[in-house]
Amino acid sequence: MRIAATVAEMRAVRRDMTGDVGFVPTLGALHEGHLSLVRAAREQNQHTVASIFVNPTQFGDPDDFASYPRDPERDLALLRDEGVDIVFLPESAEIYPADASTFVEVEHITDTLEGEHRPGHFRGVATVVTKLFQIVRPQRAYFGRKDAQQLAVIRRLVRDLHFDIEIVAVPTVREPDGLAMSSRNALLSVSDRQAALVLSRALRRAEELFAAGERDGETLRSAMRGIIAAEPQAQVDYVSVADTETLRELARVEHAALASLAVRIGGVRLIDNVELKSE
Numbered sequence: 547m548r549i550a551a552t553v554a555e556m557r558a559v560r561r562d563m564t565g566d567v568g569f570v571p572t573l574g575a576l577h578e579g580h581l582s583l584v585r586a587a588r589e590q591n592q593h594t595v596a597s598i599f600v601n602p603t604q605f606g607d608p609d610d611f612a613s614y615p616r617d618p619e620r621d622l623a624l625l626r627d628e629g630v631d632i633v634f635l636p637e638s639a640e641i642y643p644a645d646a647s648t649f650v651e652v653e654h655i656t657d658t659l660e661g662e663h664r665p666g667h668f669r670g671v672a673t674v675v676t677k678l679f680q681i682v683r684p685q686r687a688y689f690g691r692k693d694a695q696q697l698a699v700i701r702r703l704v705r706d707l708h709f710d711i712e713i714v715a716v717p718t719v720r721e722p723d724g725l726a727m728s729s730r731n732a733l734l735s736v737s738d739r740q741a742a743l744v745l746s747r748a749l750r751r752a753e754e755l756f757a758a759g760e761r762d763g764e765t766l767r768s769a770m771r772g773i774i775a776a777e778p779q780a781q782v783d784y785v786s787v788a789d790t791e792t793l794r795e796l797a798r799v800e801h802a803a804l805a806s807l808a809v810r811i812g813g814v815r816l817i818d819n820v821e822l823k824s825e
C-alpha cells in the first residue's frame with residue numbers, strides 16, 4: 547500500500563495506474579461502515595484509493611473540528627488489511643493554499659436538514675470532494691447512505707459539473723443493537739452510548755407505522771419526536787420525513803420518503819436515516 551501525502555505524489559502514482567480506480571473519501575477514525583465502502587470499491591475496480599482528510603471547511607464549529615477523533619496509524623493498518631492500493635493523506639495546507647478563493651456551492655437541496663442546521667457544511671463537503679475528484683480522477687466513488695443528504699449533494703454535484711464518475715451508494719452499517727456506525731460514537735460515554743439507541747429506535751418506529759399504512763408526514767415525525775423526548779440525555783436538532791429527491795418535508799408520503807434525524811447526546815451530534823418505501 548502506498549501513502550501519498552501531497553497532490554503531486556498522488557498524481558504521480560495515479561498516472562501509473564491502468565484500469566478502473568474506485569475511490570473512498572473519508573475523514574478517518576475508520577470503522578466497519580468505511581470498510582464496507584472499501585470492500586465495494588475493491589470488488590468493482592482494479593485499483594482502490596482511499597483518502598483520509600479531516601476537512602476543516604466542512605466543520606462550522608472549531609471545537610467540533612478539534613475534538614473529531616483521529617487515529618491515522620490504526621486507519622492505515624485497517625486499509626492495508628483490506629487491500630487498498632493507495633491512501634491519500636494530505637495536510638490541510640496541501641488542499642487549501644493560504645490564498646484559496648474558489649469554493650463549490652450546491653444550491654437548494656442543501657437548504658434543509660443538515661444544510662440548514664450546519665451552515666456552510668455542504669459548501670465545505672462539495673469543495674473538498676471536487677478537489678479530491680480532480681486529484682484522484684476515479685471511475686467510481688463510494689458514499690454511505692448513512693449520510694443521505696451528502697449522497698444527494700454529491701450526486702447533484704457530479705451531474706451539474708459533468709464529472710465522469712459513477713457514484714455508488716453503500717447501505718448503512720449498524721452495530722448489533724441498531725446504532726449506526728459513526729466515528730463520533732467513539733466520543734460517547736457509556737451511558738450516552740446507551741442513550742444513543744433512541745435514534746435507531748425512533749426510525750424503527752417510523753418504519754413500523756409506515757408498514758402499518760401510516761402516510762401522514764406529521765404523524766410519523768411526531769412519533770419519532772415522542773421516542774426521543776422519552777430519553778432525557780437526548781436533544782433533538784431535527785426530525786424529518788422528507789421527499790427523497792428535494793429533501794423537503796412531506797405532508798403526506800405517497801410512495802417513498804427519507805425519514806431522518808439529528809440528535810445531540812451529551813454534546814455529541816449524531817445523525818441517522820432510513821428510507822420509507824411502499825412495496
Ligand code: AMP
Nearest residue numbers: 572573574579689690692693718719727
Ligand atoms: P466520514 O469519514 O464520516 O466522512 O465517512 C466517510 C464515508 O463513509 C461517507 O461516505 C459516509 O457516508 C460513509 N459512512 C460513514 N458511516 C457509515 C456507516 N455506518 N455505514 C455506511 N457508510 C458509512
